[in-house]
Amino acid sequence: MSEYRVVGKSVPRVDARDKVAGKCLFGADIKLPGMLQGRMLYSTRPHARILNIDTARAERLPGVRAVITGKDVPRRRFGTIVQDEPVMALDKVLFVGDRVAAVAADSLDTAEEAVSLIKVEYKDLPSLFDPREAMKPNAKVIHKDWESYGKGRFRTISDRAGNICGHSEFSMGDPEKGFSEADMIFEDEYTTPMVHQGYIEPHAATAMVEPSGQITVWSTTQGQFELRADLAGLFELPMSRIKVIPTEIGGAFGGKIAPLLEPACVVLSRMTGRPVQMVMSRRDEQIAARPRHPGLMRIKTGVKKDGTITAREVVIILDSGAYADFGPGAAYAAAVGGRGPYAIANARMEGFCVYTNKPSGGSYRAPGGPQVTFAIESHMDAIAEALGIDPLEIRLKNGLKEGDISYIGKRIERGALRDTLHRAAEGIGWGEPKEGPNRGRGLASAQWSNGGAAAGLTVKINDDGTASVVTGSVDATGSNTVIAQAVAEELNLPMSSIQVVTGDTDTALNAPLTGGSMIAYNMGKAAMLAAQDTRRQIMEVAAERLGVEQEKLRMENGQVWVKGEEDKRLSLGSITRTAQRFRGTLIVGKGSLPAPAPAFMMCSQGAEVEVDTQTGQVVIHKLVASHDVGFALNPDSVEGQLQGGMVQGLGAALMEDVRLNNGNVENPSFKDYKIPTAVDFPSIETSIVEQNSEEGPYGAKGVGETPINPPAAAIANAVYDAVGVRITDLPITPEKILEALREKADT
Amino acid sequence: MRRMPRFEYHAPASAGETASLLSEYGDAARLIAGGTDLLISMKQRLSTPEHLISLSSVTGLDAVDYDEKTGLRMGAAVTLASLTQSPPIKDKYPALEAAARKVGSVQVRNIATLGGNLCLDTRCWYYNQSDYWRQSRPPCHKTGGEVCHVVEGSKRCFAVYSGDTAPILMAMGAEVKLMSGGGERVISLGELFTGDGLRPNAVEPHEFLSEISVPPPAAGSGVAYVKLRLREEVDFPIMGVAARVTMSDGAFGSAPQGFKVVLNAVGSAPVEVEGAGEMLAGKAPEQAALEEVAQVARASVHPQANTAGTPEYRRMMVPVLVKHALTEAAAAASS
Numbered sequence A: 001m002s003e004y005r006v007v008g009k010s011v012p013r014v015d016a017r018d019k020v021a022g023k024c025l026f027g028a029d030i031k032l033p034g035m036l037q038g039r040m041l042y043s044t045r046p047h048a049r050i051l052n053i054d055t056a057r058a059e060r061l062p063g064v065r066a067v068i069t070g071k072d073v074p075r076r077r078f079g080t081i082v083q084d085e086p087v088m089a090l091d092k093v094l095f096v097g098d099r100v101a102a103v104a105a106d107s108l109d110t111a112e113e114a115v116s117l118i119k120v121e122y123k124d125l126p127s128l129f130d131p132r133e134a135m136k137p138n139a140k141v142i143h144k145d146w147e148s149y150g151k152g153r154f155r156t157i158s159d160r161a162g163n164i165c166g167h168s169e170f171s172m173g174d175p176e177k178g179f180s181e182a183d184m185i186f187e188d189e190y191t192t193p194m195v196h197q198g199y200i201e202p203h204a205a206t207a208m209v210e211p212s213g214q215i216t217v218w219s220t221t222q223g224q225f226e227l228r229a230d231l232a233g234l235f236e237l238p239m240s241r242i243k244v245i246p247t248e249i250g251g252a253f254g255g256k257i258a259p260l261l262e263p264a265c266v267v268l269s270r271m272t273g274r275p276v277q278m279v280m281s282r283r284d285e286q287i288a289a290r291p292r293h294p295g296l297m298r299i300k301t302g303v304k305k306d307g308t309i310t311a312r313e314v315v316i317i318l319d320s321g322a323y324a325d326f327g328p329g330a331a332y333a334a335a336v337g338g339r340g341p342y343a344i345a346n347a348r349m350e351g352f353c354v355y356t357n358k359p360s361g362g363s364y365r366a367p368g369g370p371q372v373t374f375a376i377e378s379h380m381d382a383i384a385e386a387l388g389i390d391p392l393e394i395r396l397k398n399g400l401k402e403g404d405i406s407y408i409g410k411r412i413e414r415g416a417l418r419d420t421l422h423r424a425a426e427g428i429g430w431g432e433p434k435e436g437p438n439r440g441r442g443l444a445s446a447q448w449s450n451g452g453a454a455a456g457l458t459v460k461i462n463d464d465g466t467a468s469v470v471t472g473s474v475d476a477t478g479s480n481t482v483i484a485q486a487v488a489e490e491l492n493l494p495m496s497s498i499q500v501v502t503g504d505t506d507t508a509l510n511a512p513l514t515g516g517s518m519i520a521y522n523m524g525k526a527a528m529l530a531a532q533d534t535r536r537q538i539m540e541v542a543a544e545r546l547g548v549e550q551e552k553l554r555m556e557n558g559q560v561w562v563k564g565e566e567d568k569r570l571s572l573g574s575i576t577r578t579a580q581r582f583r584g585t586l587i588v589g590k591g592s593l594p595a596p597a598p599a600f601m602m603c604s605q606g607a608e609v610e611v612d613t614q615t616g617q618v619v620i621h622k623l624v625a626s627h628d629v630g631f632a633l634n635p636d637s638v639e640g641q642l643q644g645g646m647v648q649g650l651g652a653a654l655m656e657d658v659r660l661n662n663g664n665v666e667n668p669s670f671k672d673y674k675i676p677t678a679v680d681f682p683s684i685e686t687s688i689v690e691q692n693s694e695e696g697p698y699g700a701k702g703v704g705e706t707p708i709n710p711p712a713a714a715i716a717n718a719v720y721d722a723v724g725v726r727i728t729d730l731p732i733t734p735e736k737i738l739e740a741l742r743e744k745a746d747t
Numbered sequence B: 001m002r003r004m005p006r007f008e009y010h011a012p013a014s015a016g017e018t019a020s021l022l023s024e025y026g027d028a029a030r031l032i033a034g035g036t037d038l039l040i041s042m043k044q045r046l047s048t049p050e051h052l053i054s055l056s057s058v059t060g061l062d063a064v065d066y067d068e069k070t071g072l073r074m075g076a077a078v079t080l081a082s083l084t085q086s087p088p089i090k091d092k093y094p095a096l097e098a099a100a101r102k103v104g105s106v107q108v109r110n111i112a113t114l115g116g117n118l119c120l121d122t123r124c125w126y127y128n129q130s131d132y133w134r135q136s137r138p139p140c141h142k143t144g145g146e147v148c149h150v151v152e153g154s155k156r157c158f159a160v161y162s163g164d165t166a167p168i169l170m171a172m173g174a175e176v177k178l179m180s181g182g183g184e185r186v187i188s189l190g191e192l193f194t195g196d197g198l199r200p201n202a203v204e205p206h207e208f209l210s211e212i213s214v215p216p217p218a219a220g221s222g223v224a225y226v227k228l229r230l231r232e233e234v235d236f237p238i239m240g241v242a243a244r245v246t247m248s249d250g251a252f253g254s255a256p257q258g259f260k261v262v263l264n265a266v267g268s269a270p271v272e273v274e275g276a277g278e279m280l281a282g283k284a285p286e287q288a289a290l291e292e293v294a295q296v297a298r299a300s301v302h303p304q305a306n307t308a309g310t311p312e313y314r315r316m317m318v319p320v321l322v323k324h325a326l327t328e329a330a331a332a333a334s335s
């Protein structure tokens, strides 16, 4: 049991009531007087030169206030890693879905109609759809000015050349020697398709440019500070001229970082002098947002007969699509973690991210992780099978243990992988007799690390002793609840006395964007520090007023008491008011921290499935996720993250696939792009392992991303266990299973 | 382009009014029932009627009656949700209830109607797309062009009919009533389907489907509909099979008319497997008997690459689902 009062407890999310009641205001709910509706025209060609854009008919349509093309927008390009993406296509379109023009009109219908009146003359160019072709030295270069592109905010990551927009390489030990010491060498290739985050709320942005030029933007962004930096860069303005207000966010999973709409809204608002709003349709989302990169993984492992891994080589090729976005980061992450959660002394890992004429990938939950984990963990089972070793044993044997060093350079203190493996195995009845034929069990493990950024947060005590917290972090995951919990814990206040608001870029201190499993980790810590600072200030005033030493005081339930003298006490409200009146002291606590070192997380998941050998359909009977989360700040929230991540991973395992037909997304709706529904899977049992981190608040680590890594391999392994066929290309569809069964029967 | 094309909306209160509006506007009008399919195709500019004639206020068009002698009569505008809650259907036609429950999702069933489900347009990857999407290719037969993107060089359209209630109703021998200003005609449900991907049903522009009737369940008969899909909600069928069998003393009944096998979502209409009755009548309800029908069924369809599920897979699933459906129907008959 934890010694804490509020953290570590499953308190309900502070926003739960409003969300469930439909009262929450999301991006598209912003309504401003005189606001115009904007629509984007997207390219219909995968790769073409723009010969002419005729906007005359659109401009003449009554109710149309402005039409813009690449000529009207800043010439600068944006990008988190490589600044390769124009606000609107300049002379070429690079994928079906590239932004070509935009309209602002009195109504959405008029804007839609105007967009359809814009005539674009294209001259088609040969398209590149296969990254393996695109990375060949003689391939046509999609971005011919690639060398002149600037660097985005992630500076360090990788090098590039032509169509290769990201290349990272790591090597340790002596791979050649390792392979020569192996009794057997296994080589496999795995592929994963493009999949979409499937957030329910589409991107929405509203911009208002004052006559003075001051810009205000409301956005569904995951990071208002990053968005402000992007806009300041594009429009060459000081940051103080731009205010970004993050709205409530209806899901993002990494998909709401790039400024897809905001720059066009700003330009349109500047031209019309009126606020302009753009909301993407579901179709827009499916063709022109930032899904997960398709991946091709080649993996080679040398092993001793007893299963000890002597060397590994992994090459990951991610299909970047038209722009780099976070792709080079995903390729980096996939490569740097390419050994999996195993102690492998000799290894070589290489990650490529390659331009093609497809929708650009972005950063979907654990960018790079699900692709490489599917490969590593399927491969581990294939090795175990060939050596006649139990899949659980081979993982326990090679898994990172006490004293080993993880890929982020952290020494492992205790055997978290072992704990999660045992729990996941036990949860799905590993080794027990199966209830029927064609049933199988599969395990998969994974590792991940979170990030950190310099950040801060403030806590203000109100006149009645309640606390108001302003954070710069966007609450996509329940993080404002965790922030409130940390403040409640430190100030010994009830949760109901704490209000947490997400501030805009002018009112909040810097915070990282909501991603990288880092908000509870970073901002939870900032909240803890800010509340401690607040507490110090309160105690100082209270000690003075009560005339006792601070050590004699205790703070509880909105009161400060003198220990042992129960009648001597002051309320926080009274302390706050007198501090203001007599000392001119405002009780405002600030917590800030430099970028914390990342935490290292390991996990294991298990599944029991049944395969219908006639239809090829997979029915899941049991799912277990066991994760080391450091410390569960809010166990219900953690459980929600584990289940949500696992479900998304299962969707990618079994059904999700952005199907491209000559570069055109064939299934741009939730009817045809299949994300799992509530009736498709059984409930997921979760088992939390807590090995405190050094730097996280109360020992917490990150939890958002890790759970999406193992599901596909867990299912693939369970399918293999059930019917003896290994599917190496996601999703694991009935067709593929039947085909594999037929091949197996033929041989 | 506006999200929705402009149209004039009419909400007639009676069947007669509906008929006269239809004869007045003819080809310029479309009937709208639940709108769950039509409104999407209007947004996608697959359909741009100037007049929409709604069936939702037509008196009596959502009635469900059951009579021991004459059987079941359902108004065309009954919603699938109320169909699944209707006592005579739950009681006497549980397989119809089950099939209706397999349409789309709960939200869809709440507004979708039986008539709309039967008159559902055929579907294709290249057709059910936004106007924007279709711009990157020349129009195909179904959008007024001269090519087919699915079967190169084809002069015809292979769009797929995938309404989930039609096969089971056909298996049960349902008839439909078509009304117009000139009167009414009753045809078998099978005759409603033309098999033409472009114009999948025989409802004339001046007509509307007013009633669906099903004979009372015969003693010893059982029906079932099995539907294959990736997700248990929302999804259209990858393919489906309805079957009707008659049992007597643990064996299949001796009259070939007691049997029917209908394949769904493998062509432009639900197709009945010819000779199923002869192959099954009088046999022991075992795999061997079912296998023959299953293989004939498989040979009779030629699915194309235009919906979810590869053609090879859908074809491979025909015999599997035929056997499932027959087995389920036999079990229903015996219980």
Ligand SMILES: Cc1cc2nc3c(=O)[nH]c(=O)nc-3n(C[C@H](O)[C@H](O)[C@H](O)COP(=O)(O)OP(=O)(O)OC[C@H]3O[C@@H](n4cnc5c(N)ncnc54)[C@H](O)[C@@H]3O)c2cc1C
Binding pocket: A671, B030, B031, B032, B033, B034, B035, B036, B037, B038, B039, B055, B076, B077, B080, B102, B103, B104, B105, B108, B111, B112, B113, B114, B115, B116, B117, B118, B119, B120, B121, B162, B163, B164, B165, B203, B207, B208, B209, B210, B234, B235, B236, B237
């Ligand atoms: C997400 C989603 C999932 C779906 N899944 C399925 C599924 O699994 N299975 C399935 O079968 N369908 C599915 N559908 C399609 C559709 O919702 C159903 O077929 C529904 O039953 C159609 O009925 P409706 O009343 O909404 O028809 P409408 O959209 O109103 O009409 C459909 C067509 O029938 C015509 N029509 C309607 N009533 C009559 C009448 N009385 N006489 C003559 N013509 C008429 C209309 O003019 C129109 O051409 C799905 C739709 C969606 C949006």
Ligand code: SF4
Binding pocket: B123, B124, B125, B126, B127, B140, B141, B142, B143, B147, B148, B149, B150, B151, B156, B157, B158, B159, B197, B306
């Ligand atoms: S089958 Fe061919 S003609 Fe018919 S809708 Fe599809 S592409 Fe068009």
